Amino acid sequence: MTIIDGKKVSADIKAEIAREVEARVAEGKRRPHLAAILVGHDGGSETYVAHKVKACEECGFKSTLIRFESTEDAPLDPAELMATIEKLNADPDVDGFIVQLPLPKHIDEQAVIEAVLPEKDVDGFHPVNVGKQSIGLPCFHSATPAGIVELLRRYDIPTRGKRVVIVGRSNIVGKPLAAMLMQKAQPGDATVTVCHSATEDLADICREADILVAALGRPGFITADMVKPGATVIDVGTTRVADATRKSGFRLRGDVDYDAVSPKCSFITPVPGGVGPMTICSLMQNTLQAARAKD
Amino acid sequence: MTIIDGKKVSADIKAEIAREVEARVAEGKRRPHLAAILVGHDGGSETYVAHKVKACEECGFKSTLIRFESTEDAPLDPAELMATIEKLNADPDVDGFIVQLPLPKHIDEQAVIEAVLPEKDVDGFHPVNVGKQSIGLPCFHSATPAGIVELLRRYDIPTRGKRVVIVGRSNIVGKPLAAMLMQKAQPGDATVTVCHSATEDLADICREADILVAALGRPGFITADMVKPGATVIDVGTTRVADATRKSGFRLRGDVDYDAVSPKCSFITPVPGGVGPMTICSLMQNTLQAARAKD
Numbered sequence: 001m002t003i004i005d006g007k008k009v010s011a012d013i014k015a016e017i018a019r020e021v022e023a024r025v026a027e028g029k030r031r032p033h034l035a036a037i038l039v040g041h042d043g044g045s046e047t048y049v050a051h052k053v054k055a056c057e058e059c060g061f062k063s064t065l066i067r068f069e070s071t072e073d074a075p076l077d078p079a080e081l082m083a084t085i086e087k088l089n090a091d092p093d094v095d096g097f098i099v100q101l102p103l104p105k106h107i108d109e110q111a112v113i114e115a116v117l118p119e120k121d122v123d124g125f126h127p128v129n130v131g132k133q134s135i136g137l138p139c140f141h142s143a144t145p146a147g148i149v150e151l152l153r154r155y156d157i158p159t160r161g162k163r164v165v166i167v168g169r170s171n172i173v174g175k176p177l178a179a180m181l182m183q184k185a186q187p188g189d190a191t192v193t194v195c196h197s198a199t200e201d202l203a204d205i206c207r208e209a210d211i212l213v214a215a216l217g218r219p220g221f222i223t224a225d226m227v228k229p230g231a232t233v234i235d236v237g238t239t240r241v242a243d244a245t246r247k248s249g250f251r252l253r254g255d256v257d258y259d260a261v262s263p264k265c266s267f268i269t270p271v272p273g274g275v276g277p278m279t280i281c282s283l284m285q286n287t288l289q290a291a292r293a294k295d
Numbered sequence: 296m297t298i299i300d301g302k303k304v305s306a307d308i309k310a311e312i313a314r315e316v317e318a319r320v321a322e323g324k325r326r327p328h329l330a331a332i333l334v335g336h337d338g339g340s341e342t343y344v345a346h347k348v349k350a351c352e353e354c355g356f357k358s359t360l361i362r363f364e365s366t367e368d369a370p371l372d373p374a375e376l377m378a379t380i381e382k383l384n385a386d387p388d389v390d391g392f393i394v395q396l397p398l399p400k401h402i403d404e405q406a407v408i409e410a411v412l413p414e415k416d417v418d419g420f421h422p423v424n425v426g427k428q429s430i431g432l433p434c435f436h437s438a439t440p441a442g443i444v445e446l447l448r449r450y451d452i453p454t455r456g457k458r459v460v461i462v463g464r465s466n467i468v469g470k471p472l473a474a475m476l477m478q479k480a481q482p483g484d485a486t487v488t489v490c491h492s493a494t495e496d497l498a499d500i501c502r503e504a505d506i507l508v509a510a511l512g513r514p515g516f517i518t519a520d521m522v523k524p525g526a527t528v529i530d531v532g533t534t535r536v537a538d539a540t541r542k543s544g545f546r547l548r549g550d551v552d553y554d555a556v557s558p559k560c561s562f563i564t565p566v567p568g569g570v571g572p573m574t575i576c577s578l579m580q581n582t583l584q585a586a587r588a589k590d
């Protein structure tokens with residue numbers, strides 16, 4: 001059994017990106033520039049955005065963090081957010097930008113996603129990028145699915161003709177990952193099944209998987225009896241569960257019962273340190289791609 | 296075993312649309328207006344476009360057919376086609392329009408698809424509509440998948456939690472149908488698997504299907520041993536095979552070995568007269584939807 005080391009792969013990719021950036025700068029080109037908009041003080045979002053800023057530094061990118069306060073008493077005016085998005089859309093110095101989700105409930109998240117210029121949508125959330133990804137055209141791929149595909153590529157895990165079962169049909173993981181892995185591509189060319197809350201005989205279907213992807217957000221949901229011996233298991237879950245022994249008061253738990261499942265696998269991603277670090281990595285790759293597109 | 300009568304369902308829907316159109320006209324509203332662009336004289340395309348014009352009449356729509364000649368000696372200038380698309384995009388009297396595919400090889404089909412304003416893209420081929428369909432947002436659904444979903448709805452064939460196996464991953468049938476049937480919707484909420492040329496153990500996977508959709512374009516490919524007793528079988532294939540006994544010199548054959556498969560099914564679509572008539576019906580529904588959106 002091989003533990004897929006997302007932390008190491010992520011560090012490798014960031015080093016590769018940094019080398020390309022330095023070569024670009026040596027040629028007189030601008031550093032890629034990623035901007036992030038953060039609304040309010042959601043704990044998870046603060047952490048993610050901090051990680052993104054740090055990753056920009058590691059890759060030699062310029063980064064800008066734009067913060068908006070928003071409380072129940074003084075909610076952010078959505079028009080103010082939209083005006084900032086328009087400014088970033090128009091700013092030739094910004095290659096790509098993200099609006100960290102989730103947003104406060106009074107803001108229409110989908111309208112915000114669609115306001116981002118597709119050419120700067122390095123999260124790959126705009127319908128144009130989602131559609132192009134499904135059709136198989138060049139686009140910004142959703143960050144988490146792209147990170148998973150990169151792990152499969154770097155660990156030489158065959159996908160062609162293999163059965164991939166994805167548990168969870170979210171718009172940011174399950175659906176776009178299915179779209180990527182069913183394309184005539186390498187990695188890709190897989191026979192993909194998407195399962196969800198309405199699926200009957202879920203355990204049976206999971207046992208058919210050569211590659212089982214858990215992305216439903218229920219800690220420990222995938223048990224050993226649901227996994228075919230020798231399968232590759234990709235755990236996308238990152239649920240915060242209370243842990244009094246940690247300084248933070250919580251720890252991350254995946255969707256897979258790791259201790260019971262891992263002995264049966266050929267490959268498995270741990271939580272943390274598996275898929276997680278790859279998501280930010282994909283964001284960096286998308287930002288570099290956006291910068292290259294302007295060459 | 297029930298033979299799904301696409302011709303009858305299609306006639307019913309067109310009659311429903313015609314009633315709504317007459318009610319709209321009685322309220323002083325414009326008739327929905329569908330325009331079609333046809334380049335060259337491909338036999339299949341001529342037939343499809345003629346059927347679309349006829350369906351517009353049946354629904355009480357206004358229709359416009361714009362023809363361009365294009366031969367090897369005198370190929371159509373793509374700029375001329377693009378200028379016409381721009382004109383239709385801007386014309387407030389046109390609710391929706393289609394460019395009949397395939398186009399001559401010298402014209403970039405994807406560029407043409409992306410030139411159509413998404414709000415008038417009643418074929419549902421623009422990446423924005425493909426993306427919205429995947430996300431589960433209101434949009435123009437691809438015509439053939441929407442027709443299949445409509446058949447499942449009208450025949451009360453349960454999809455929730457059921458296993459759907461789609462053979463074929465084309466951008467106009469397999470992928471968008473998968474997207475529609477995995478949505479939290481009714482019909483929908485199915486556990487969908489997409490198979491294709493690289494799939495291993497295809498027959499085994501097909502036998503798992505409660506609803507088996509054949510959309511690969513290989514006449515008679517789905518044989519009786521690939522079908523679970525009691526399954527619903529949807530045949531999207533329409534390959535022209537030579538038939539000297541017909542005036543046209545050909546007949547349409549589906550992807551399913553109908554005579555051997557049909558006795559095992561609970562429901563099956565024939566070819567012709569199954570999915571085929573529904574595709575044009577969906578186009579009419581999309582055009583009506585486009586007209587309504589302007590109310």
